Amino acid sequence: xxxxxxxxxxxxxxxxxxxxxxxxxxxxxxxxxxxxxxxxxxxxxxxxxxxxxxxxxxxxxxxxxxxxxxxxxxxxxxxxxxxxxxxxxxxxxxxxxxxxxxxxxxxxxxxxxxxxxxxxxxxxxxxxxxxxxxxxxxxxxxxxxxxxxxxxxxxxxxxxxxxxxxxxxxxxxxxxxxxxxxxxxxxxxxxxxxxxxxxxxxxxxxxxxxxxxxxxxxxxxxxxxxxxxxxxxxxxxxxxxxxxxxxxxxxxxxxxxxxxxxxxxxxxxxxxxxxxxxxxxxxxxxxxxxxxxxxxxxxxxxxxxxxxxxxxxxxxxxxxxxxxxxxxxxxxxxxxxxxxxxxxxxxxxxxxx
Numbered sequence: 471x472x473x474x475x476x477x478x479x480x481x482x483x484x485x486x487x488x489x490x491x492x493x494x495x496x497x498x499x500x501x502x503x504x505x506x507x508x509x510x511x512x513x514x515x516x517x518x519x520x521x522x523x524x525x526x527x528x529x530x531x532x533x534x535x536x537x538x539x540x541x542x543x544x545x546x547x548x549x550x551x552x553x554x555x556x557x558x559x560x561x562x563x564x565x566x567x568x569x570x571x572x573x574x575x576x577x578x579x580x581x582x583x584x585x586x587x588x589x590x591x592x593x594x595x596x597x598x599x600x601x602x603x604x605x606x607x608x609x610x611x612x613x614x615x616x617x618x619x620x621x622x623x624x625x626x627x628x629x630x631x632x633x634x635x636x637x638x639x640x641x642x643x644x645x646x647x648x649x650x651x652x653x654x655x656x657x658x659x660x661x662x663x664x665x666x667x668x669x670x671x672x673x674x675x676x677x678x679x680x681x682x683x684x685x686x687x688x689x690x691x692x693x694x695x696x697x698x699x700x701x702x703x704x705x706x707x708x709x710x711x712x713x714x715x716x717x718x719x720x721x722x723x724x725x726x727x728x729x730x731x732x733x734x735x736x737x738x739x740x741x742x743x744x745x746x747x748x749x750x751x752x753x754x755x756x757x758x759x760x761x762x763x764x765x766x767x768x769x770x771x772x773x774x775x776x777x778x779x780x781x782x783x784x785x786x787x788x789x790x791x792x793x794x795x796x797x798x799x800x801x802x803x804x805x806x807x808x809x810x811x812x813x814x815x816x817x818x819x820x821x822x823x
Contacts, residue, residue: 498511498771498773499511499512500771501513501514501548501551501770501771501773501774502548502551502552502768502769502770502771502774502777502784503767503768503769504552504555504556504559504766504767504768505559505766505767507555507559509548509551509552509555511771511773513551514544514547514548514551514774517547517551518540518543518544518547520600520603521543521547521598523598524597524598525598526596526597526598527543527598541775541786542786544773544774544775545774545775545784545785545786546784548770548774548775548784549783549784549785552768552777552783552784553783554606554610556759556762556763556766557610557613557614557617558613559762559766560617560758560759560762561613561616561617563762564617564620564621565620566613566616566617566620567616568609568612568613568616572612572616573605573608573609573612575612576608576609576611576612576615577605577608580608580611582685582686584682585681585682585683585684585685586684586685589682614755617755617758618748618751618752618754618755619747619751621751621754621755621758622747622748622750622751622754627743627746627747627750631746632735632739632742632743632746633735635742635745635746636735636738636739636742639692639742640692640732640733643694643695644692644693644694644695644697645692645693645706645707645711645729645732646690646691646692646693646729646730646731646732646733647690647691647693647706647727647728647729647730648671648672648675648683648687648688648689648690648727648728648730649675649679649681649683649688649690649702649725649726649727649728650671650674650675650678650679650681650684650688650716650725650726651679651680651681651722651723651724651725652678652679652680652723652724652726653680653723653724654723654724655717655719655724657678657724658716658717658718658724658725658726659716659717661674661678661716661726662714662716662717662726665714665726665728666714671687671688671714671728672687672688672689673687675687675688676688680723681722688728689730693706695707699720699721699722701718701719701720702718702720702725702727705718705725705727706727706729707729709727709728709729710729711729711730711731712728712729712730712731713728713729714726714727714728715727715728715729759782760782763779763782764779768784770784772787775787
């Protein structure tokens, strides 16, 4: 399609969208309204422009001759903004406030789960996420966590509940383990020699391991049969409790593995309690959000799609009621070289340990 023809079509589409918004009594500068709160068009456009610079999405945008992919991305961006506002409203309604310290603590937790600051920064770079956008997302996670904690405040976790979870986790076929993953057999042997010489396994793991578990001293928690690659599983389950074995080669590198004793109930009681409370909070949160969406009035500028009350989300107008999830994930890599023709395609699976 000639560039001039495409430009004319896009300009016409924008003009029609503005006319439709005006006819519907809407403000063409407003992308969506949630009760009395407006989300400006400029905010959606700014975020879509940033996504255009994301190398993960370059191919889809370049192949988007009729603007369909950009429409889907715009709807998804607007939906994210609407959901964020709904979350802010929920926190306000419940009297929940999140401080800068809360956000910093949430970031620290996420960084630790990612395997450290360097791994976290690499993840952001791979996803094309700026530090500013990551900060916004982390703040929303902190708000949701605080809201869930508030909603689960009345939930009681009994000793029987905790015992049942403990028995389920540690009374079955799984075993507790920690490991060190390195690139060569020589490095693995060196790590093993240090541990056998009296150095603390966790300290050596934090220093040498290239696995995400390094930040936790190599701790993998409970490992069930079939959960890891065969070489790792065979060595782990053949080891005696407390025994350190290695080097063990797998497709990921070379491992030093310790089969650790199962923790006593007293050692994990609070962790189990917190997990049960979080589960209860998640259920309460879903019920709260469902009720909130049923009461809130959301108006969407036709340029960006429509509000689907059944799904509780913004979707492109021609997708109303036709999808069960967001129309496209702007941060998902293309599944294959032809993914630009199918912006909703699932990304190719990556091998995991």
